[in-house]
Amino acid sequence: MPQTLQALAEFTASQLIGNGKTEISRVASLKSAQGGDLVFVESSRHLKEAMDSYASAVIVKPSDAEITTSKPLLLNANPRLAFATAGQLLYPKQEYAPSIHPLAVVDPRATIAASASIDAHAVVEAGAIVGERCFIACGCYIGSEVAMGDDCEIYPNVVIYSGTTLGRRVTVHAGAVLGSDGFGFVRDEKFGRYVKFPQVGRLVIGDYVEIGANCTIDRGALDETVIGPGTKLDNMVHIGHNASIGANVVIAAQTGVSGSSSVGDECIVGGQVGIADHVTIEPGAILGAQSGIPSNKTIRGKGVVFWGTPARPIKEYLKELAVLSRLTHKDEK
Numbered sequence: 001m002p003q004t005l006q007a008l009a010e011f012t013a014s015q016l017i018g019n020g021k022t023e024i025s026r027v028a029s030l031k032s033a034q035g036g037d038l039v040f041v042e043s044s045r046h047l048k049e050a051m052d053s054y055a056s057a058v059i060v061k062p063s064d065a066e067i068t069t070s071k072p073l074l075l076n077a078n079p080r081l082a083f084a085t086a087g088q089l090l091y092p093k094q095e096y097a098p099s100i101h102p103l104a105v106v107d108p109r110a111t112i113a114a115s116a117s118i119d120a121h122a123v124v125e126a127g128a129i130v131g132e133r134c135f136i137a138c139g140c141y142i143g144s145e146v147a148m149g150d151d152c153e154i155y156p157n158v159v160i161y162s163g164t165t166l167g168r169r170v171t172v173h174a175g176a177v178l179g180s181d182g183f184g185f186v187r188d189e190k191f192g193r194y195v196k197f198p199q200v201g202r203l204v205i206g207d208y209v210e211i212g213a214n215c216t217i218d219r220g221a222l223d224e225t226v227i228g229p230g231t232k233l234d235n236m237v238h239i240g241h242n243a244s245i246g247a248n249v250v251i252a253a254q255t256g257v258s259g260s261s262s263v264g265d266e267c268i269v270g271g272q273v274g275i276a277d278h279v280t281i282e283p284g285a286i287l288g289a290q291s292g293i294p295s296n297k298t299i300r301g302k303g304v305v306f307w308g309t310p311a312r313p314i315k316e317y318l319k320e321l322a323v324l325s326r327l328t329h330k331d332e333k
Contacts, residue, residue, distance in 0.1 A: 003089055005057050005072050008038070011089050012082040017065065018072025022056055027087045030055070038074075038090075040083040059083050096135045110142075113150075125162070143179070149207065161219060167207035167229065175214040179203040182218035182225075182241025182259055197221055199241065206230070206247070212237060221259070228265065246283065258295075266302075274309075287311060 003011075006020030028037035030046065033055035040059035041050045047067055050058045057072045059079040076082035096117035100106055104118045109126035112118070116130045119138040124130065128142050131150035136142065140154050143162035151169045154160070158172050161179030172178065184197035201220025206229030211217070215233050218241040219225055225239060228247035238256045239245060245257070246265035255273040257263065263275070264283035273287050276295040281287070284302030292309030293299060299306055305314040 001090060001092055002036075005074070008057075008086050008089065009074055012059075012074065012076060012085045014059065014074040014076040014082050015062070016072070016074060018057070020072075022072050024057060024086075024090065027083060027090060028055065038083070038086055040079040042079050059086070096133075101138075119156075131168070137174075146179075155213075161203075163219065164203045164205070166205045167209065169208050170205055171210045173211060173213040173215075173235070176211050177216045178205070178211070179219045180216065182221050184221050184241060184259065201225065201241065203227075209233075212253070215239075218243075218259070234271070240277070252289070288314065 002023050002025045004020060005022040005024055006016060008024060009016040023036065024038045025036040028039055030039050030049050030053050033039050033053045035054055035056055037055045038057050039050055039053060039055040041047055044064055047064055051069045051071060057074065059074045059076055059082050061077060061079060062075045065073065065075050074082060098115045098117055100118045101120040103120040104122045106112060106118065106124045107126040110124045110128040112130045113132040115132045116134045118136045121138050122136045122140045124142040125144040127145040129147045131148050131152065133150060134148055134152045136154045137156040139157040141159045143160055145163050146160050147165045149166055149168035152166055153171045155172060155174045157175050159177045164179035181199035184199060185194035186197055188195050199219060199221050201223050203217055203219045203225045205227045208230045209227055210232045212233050212235035214235055215237045217225060217239040221241045223242060225241055226244045228245055228249065230248040231245055232250050234251060234253040236253050237251050240257055240259035242260040243257050244262040246263055248265060249263055249267045251269040252271035254271055255269055257275045258277040260277050261275050261279040263281045266284045267281055268286045270287055270289035272290045274292045276293060278296045279293050280298040282300040285299050286305045288305055288307035291307055291311040293311050299311060306312060307314045308317040
């Protein structure tokens, strides 16, 4: 959806330098930019490349405003954020025509908003509630008593087990499984077998959550598994039963959070991180890729990067690596 640069400046709260009538159609990288594209620069070392590109306009920091160029500029203290915000205007969220496909299977006891859209071969069970302007793609299964807030997007082959609650504007990408049984078993030593612990709790997902493709999130065993508002999960993330993930948490791919662990608000979790059971990650902590946190541990330190297994502050970890390197070289001599 093409926009004038003036409209983008207002939408991104940026200062415009140059022709506000310039039409912008797309966002692009410096490498691939063409006429009609908008690009951004965070570092002054890339300014020349941006000005030499075919892009029609560039988002830069106010400190770079004095650069000599004929290109229109948008000045913003956070060019990356302004670029992402501009993308929302240039690529508005798809609107789905209200409809229930003839090949969808919707129980008459389900409550479906008149503005919702349900594709072919989706199944919606009795007691489910689907909010206004929701989209349920082909092949999805929505279990009984699922409650789905307004403006949710559920992509193909998602399974949402009974009793799960989704807030407003939740996006669930293809193949995710929400609200399945947790991994809980009790050893019966007499007969040498495992007996399944009751998995009768719920999964509660807050507003504005995005769940990546093939993620799996277990329901609580007796209580609730909770995903806080604004949290974003990458593809192939697993959240165990009774876990609590705070607000505005970002978790990268292939991370596992074991049962009864909690991740505080505003935490950042890298890829392939392993969090054992009954762990507490306090608000604002940052876990580097492939970190490991043993059971019953607490990680605290807002803005502190933790790395390694067991995870510790990165400065401490790097010192240990340096000592190990010196010892190794000493042995080699």
